Amino acid sequence: MSATILLLEVSIILSFVFVILFFMYYKYLTVKTEMDNIADENNYYDSSSYFREKRKGTGALSTSAFVLTDSKSIGLRYLMTSLVFFFIAGTFGVIMRVSLIEPTPTLFAHREVLYDILTTEHSILMIYMWAVGSAFGLAYYLLPTFLKVKNDRYGNISSWAYWIYLLGGVFILLSRTSTRWYYYPPLALQLNPYGAGAMNWLAVIGMEMIFIGIAIASITVIRMIIFDRGQDVPMTKMPLFAWGVLFTLIMFLASAPFMMAALVMLFYDFFNPIFFTGVNGSSPISFAELFWVWGHPIVYIAILPQFGLIYEIIPKFTGKKVFSYSSGVFALGLLMPLSELVWGHHLLNSGLGLAWGLFFTTASFAVTVPSAITVFNYIATMWSAEKIRLTVPMLFVINGIFDFIIGGITGVMQSMLVINEEVHGTYWVTGHFHFIFMGITTGIAFAAIYMIWPSLTSGRKYDQRLANWHFTLTAIGSFVMSIGWTVGGFLGMPRYVSGYFARFQVYQDIAIAGGVIIGIGQLFFLANLIKSLLEEPSTSPSNVLEDVYKLPSPGAVGGE
Amino acid sequence: MNSKIKVEALWIIGVLIVLVVAAGINIYTTESPNFTVATKETASTPIPKNTTVVYVQGEQWAWLFTTYNSTGKHTTTDGVTLVVNHTYTFVVSSIKGSHQFAVIHDLYIPQFDVQAYAVPGQNNTITFTPIHTGTFIIECVEYCGYLHYEMRGYLTVVA
Amino acid sequence: MVEKEKKSIRGAAYGIIIILLIALSLTFVLSAPTQTAGGLTDPSNLPVKGYMNITLWADAAGWDTNHGPVNPTLYIPLDYMVNFTVIEEDGLPHTLTINKGPKEDSATLTLLTTGQITQIIGHKSHASYEFFEPGVYTYWCTVHPTTMVGQVIVNSTASNSTANSSASLCNCVHSNNNEFNKISSLLPLQSLVEMAKANINNQVMTTMVL
Numbered sequence: 001m002s003a004t005i006l007l008l009e010v011s012i013i014l015s016f017v018f019v020i021l022f023f024m025y026y027k028y029l030t031v032k033t034e035m036d037n038i039a040d041e042n043n044y045y046d047s048s049s050y051f052r053e054k055r056k057g058t059g060a061l062s063t064s065a066f067v068l069t070d071s072k073s074i075g076l077r078y079l080m081t082s083l084v085f086f087f088i089a090g091t092f093g094v095i096m097r098v099s100l101i102e103p104t105p106t107l108f109a110h111r112e113v114l115y116d117i118l119t120t121e122h123s124i125l126m127i128y129m130w131a132v133g134s135a136f137g138l139a140y141y142l143l144p145t146f147l148k149v150k151n152d153r154y155g156n157i158s159s160w161a162y163w164i165y166l167l168g169g170v171f172i173l174l175s176r177t178s179t180r181w182y183y184y185p186p187l188a189l190q191l192n193p194y195g196a197g198a199m200n201w202l203a204v205i206g207m208e209m210i211f212i213g214i215a216i217a218s219i220t221v222i223r224m225i226i227f228d229r230g231q232d233v234p235m236t237k238m239p240l241f242a243w244g245v246l247f248t249l250i251m252f253l254a255s256a257p258f259m260m261a262a263l264v265m266l267f268y269d270f271f272n273p274i275f276f277t278g279v280n281g282s283s284p285i286s287f288a289e290l291f292w293v294w295g296h297p298i299v300y301i302a303i304l305p306q307f308g309l310i311y312e313i314i315p316k317f318t319g320k321k322v323f324s325y326s327s328g329v330f331a332l333g334l335l336m337p338l339s340e341l342v343w344g345h346h347l348l349n350s351g352l353g354l355a356w357g358l359f360f361t362t363a364s365f366a367v368t369v370p371s372a373i374t375v376f377n378y379i380a381t382m383w384s385a386e387k388i389r390l391t392v393p394m395l396f397v398i399n400g401i402f403d404f405i406i407g408g409i410t411g412v413m414q415s416m417l418v419i420n421e422e423v424h425g426t427y428w429v430t431g432h433f434h435f436i437f438m439g440i441t442t443g444i445a446f447a448a449i450y451m452i453w454p455s456l457t458s459g460r461k462y463d464q465r466l467a468n469w470h471f472t473l474t475a476i477g478s479f480v481m482s483i484g485w486t487v488g489g490f491l492g493m494p495r496y497v498s499g500y501f502a503r504f505q506v507y508q509d510i511a512i513a514g515g516v517i518i519g520i521g522q523l524f525f526l527a528n529l530i531k532s533l534l535e536e537p538s539t540s541p542s543n544v545l546e547d548v549y550k551l552p553s554p555g556a557v558g559g560e
Numbered sequence: 561m562n563s564k565i566k567v568e569a570l571w572i573i574g575v576l577i578v579l580v581v582a583a584g585i586n587i588y589t590t591e592s593p594n595f596t597v598a599t600k601e602t603a604s605t606p607i608p609k610n611t612t613v614v615y616v617q618g619e620q621w622a623w624l625f626t627t628y629n630s631t632g633k634h635t636t637t638d639g640v641t642l643v644v645n646h647t648y649t650f651v652v653s654s655i656k657g658s659h660q661f662a663v664i665h666d667l668y669i670p671q672f673d674v675q676a677y678a679v680p681g682q683n684n685t686i687t688f689t690p691i692h693t694g695t696f697i698i699e700c701v702e703y704c705g706y707l708h709y710e711m712r713g714y715l716t717v718v719a
Numbered sequence: 720m721v722e723k724e725k726k727s728i729r730g731a732a733y734g735i736i737i738i739l740l741i742a743l744s745l746t747f748v749l750s751a752p753t754q755t756a757g758g759l760t761d762p763s764n765l766p767v768k769g770y771m772n773i774t775l776w777a778d779a780a781g782w783d784t785n786h787g788p789v790n791p792t793l794y795i796p797l798d799y800m801v802n803f804t805v806i807e808e809d810g811l812p813h814t815l816t817i818n819k820g821p822k823e824d825s826a827t828l829t830l831l832t833t834g835q836i837t838q839i840i841g842h843k844s845h846a847s848y849e850f851f852e853p854g855v856y857t858y859w860c861t862v863h864p865t866t867m868v869g870q871v872i873v874n875s876t877a878s879n880s881t882a883n884s885s886a887s888l889c890n891c892v893h894s895n896n897n898e899f900n901k902i903s904s905l906l907p908l909q910s911l912v913e914m915a916k917a918n919i920n921n922q923v924m925t926t927m928v929l
Binding site (some may be wrong): 105112113115178180184186187189190192193194195249273277278279280282283284285288323324327347349350351352353354357358360365366367369372373376382410413415416417418421422424425426491492494495496497498499500501502 | 571585600678681
């Protein structure tokens with residue numbers, strides 16, 4: 001075939017594709033205009049919220065959320081995808097845990113890199129797709145009603161941000177990278193199974209896309225909180241969840257550029273390694289520093305919205321207002337600047353020296369103060385109540401506070417220089433943040449999902465028995481797993497290894513038991529979801545959590 | 561309202577006292593002569609005098625321990641023998657093994673509270689004195705590729 | 720009624736989609752390339768510390784070095800580019816295949832195929848390979864896997880007792896406390912040292928090429 005014929009054929013095919021695309025766009029525009037007209041006639045600002053509210057079957061967990069562009073639909077998109085990624089990354093986690101049952105690799109013998117890939121995918125997907133995704137989902141879903149938003153603007157932009165973010169997550173999955181979630185070069189530049197995996201460049205692109213998506217979404221949500229609030233919701237009376245989201249997103253926008261720039265430089269290094277290889281005066285540590293300027297705030301990004309949600313959930317089960325609104329806002333706000341100052345405690349042994357080490361460790365002690373105020377506020381709120389209704393969401397909250405206290409104490413301990421030298425890089429750290437991520441991030445997200453269940457499933461109740469099993473297994477499993485890691489890590493059990501010294505087997509096996517228990521627990525959630533979706537609707541599709549300004553009457557405390 | 565503020569202030573003061581004490585202990589312990597933290601070797605932070613220098617090089621995936629004495633250069637892989645109650649300075653660096661790059665490693669001897677990153681293009685020094693005899697474990701605790709878990713060995717301390 | 724049924728199916732579909740996506744992504748990730756050719760090839764530019772030549776005669780009764788001992792164990796320093804020369808001895812098809820580990824394995828790298836080792840007696844075929852990871856390898860012929868099989872030991876210490884002849888030719892300094900000393904750094908580049916190990920009857924047992 002000559003080049004001319006090839007060119008001719010390609011141009012004919014391309015013209016057909018363009019004609020079809022244009023026709024589809026034309027049809028979309030027609031429908032959109034029609035919808036806009038109907039919405040206008042009914043005094044709605046945008047057609048999406050009109051259709052979501054007026055048409056049956058377009059709320060809840062359905063595909064229409066991926067077409068409509070109002071905030072609630074976008075929240076549902078984030079929630080649905082974050083749940084999917086939670087289950088994918090959770091399965092990875094359970095399998096990699098099981099592979100550690102023997103000190104020498106058995107399940108992945110001679111294929112140890114599979115363990116590394118699973119660990120990397122587990123961490124990146126859990127942090128960016130589950131922790132951040134579920135927080136965004138709940139923010140988009142709850143904030144419009146919390147803030148009585150009149151004009152739900154920028155739906156199209158939020159929609160684009162979501163698709164970029166989702167594609168980034170899929171790229172991470174497709175890249176099968178075995179770098180770590182911190183992408184340390186020069187290992188990240190080693191594009192073969194011995195280093196970061198042949199497709200690690202795709203993971204860098206995917207991560208950059210996730211960042212772009214989150215950045216756009218952050219700006220639209222900040223805009224919604226600051227400018228689109230209803231007239232009768234002043235900033236000083238905003239629900240604490242809105243404050244939590246606002247501080248989180250400001251923190252994100254302040255720290256993410258460091259990582260975004262570092263990723264671009266890393267990508268450049270694939271072609272021309274000048275920035276991070278350690279030759280000719282460049283230093284890989286400079287990437288690590290840029291990463292942790294972002295990487296430390298993200299651990300607060302994963303808990304601050306959930307801290308705000310706890311403030312919203314507790315009053316629904318106690319019938320009492322939050323103990324102190326102002327100190328709650330103050331503590332959430334104080335966490336924001338302090339968390340930007342402590343990133344160096346991830347690199348204390350990298351040669352920063354004693355002076356910087358003391359600066360970062362002392363700052364790490366200071367960052368405990370706002371967390372302590374917050375926890376005190378929760379306990380005081382529950383303390384002052386006459387009666388607490390203990391159903392699954394409240395149990396998740398109490399378990400979360402309990403886990404957060406353990407995780408917080410281990411965190412303070414490891415920020416001492418002497419102990420840091422002993423526990424850095426070991427499973428102690430893994431135990432520390434799994435206490436918090438399982439207790440606060442995952443637990444509170446599930447608590448909120450259980451509370452908005454009737455809305456998610458358009459008027460169905462969840463099965464109390466299955467939900468109780470879900471809670472019990474998650475709480476017990478995460479405690480067993482994290483405590484096994486914490487004790488083993490203190491004795492020197494290194495993390496991120498596919499094989500280990502035989503002396504650590506007992507701690508690994510305890511953690512495996514815990515991990516498998518967690519895995520089984522999540523199956524109860526999935527069963528609950530499928531079971532209630534197969535039932536007939538039995539209640540109204542509204543939920544108590546969204547009704548933020550009304551406390552339940554003392555007789556009927558709580559509710560789902 | 562007043563009692564609320566009082567309770568909260570009491571709580572914050574309590575927390576602050578605990579944290580200040582902890583921060584004080586943190587600073588106090590770093591001044592102990594037994595404690596050193598990994599430090600980048602520069603002109604202003606030279607290797608301490610009166611210590612035996614052990615050059616530790618991490619490569620994918622082995623630790624090489626090199627000492628120089630009157631009989632020449634001695635290198636051991638994934639294991640080193642030290643003398644008890646004698647002060648050693650580890651100069652930790654990363655070298656390119658048979659793979660594409662020199663990558664970041666992290667030398668970790670849990671029983672002696674010693675940890676130092678091996679960073680390409682930089683030497684980190686850490687000084688320590690083994691005070692017990694026996695066999696102890698050496699690990700790499702910064703992910704460095706496929707066989708990262710095999711980058712481990714034994715430290716033998718003899719009398 | 721139809722509307723409701725459709726909705727409930729849609730709801731259950733969400734659970735099924737989750738399970739399907741888990742299975743799909745798990746299969747995809749677990750099928751990731753773990754090693755290229757059984758861990759025998761590294762696509763990066765390897766440092767070459769030296770070169771050495773090994774000549775093998777391919778005979779269905781076993782590999783030999785010019786009618787010497789059958790299936791000799793080859794000792795090769797790490798990061799040396801080894802130029803293999805295979806000489807056809809019996810006119811039968813042979814391959815030169817290596818894999819990691821002390822026995823034949825399925826994850827192999829074939830350096831010379833039956834087509835390259837033509838069945839013409841006396842024909843010489845060449846292949847080069849760099850052993851970039853220490854350990855025990857197996858070299859064998861896939862046509863005669865039971866008879867033509869030997870071992871390659873990379874970066875193993877040629878301990879002083881085994882070297883009985885040509886050791887004085889190189890000015891190697893062995894540090895005794897060093898299990899895995901890199902001899903390669905002490906040898907001049909482009910050198911070929913052959914050592915033989917003999918038993919009590921002065922029969923040559925093993926030939927080492929250093």
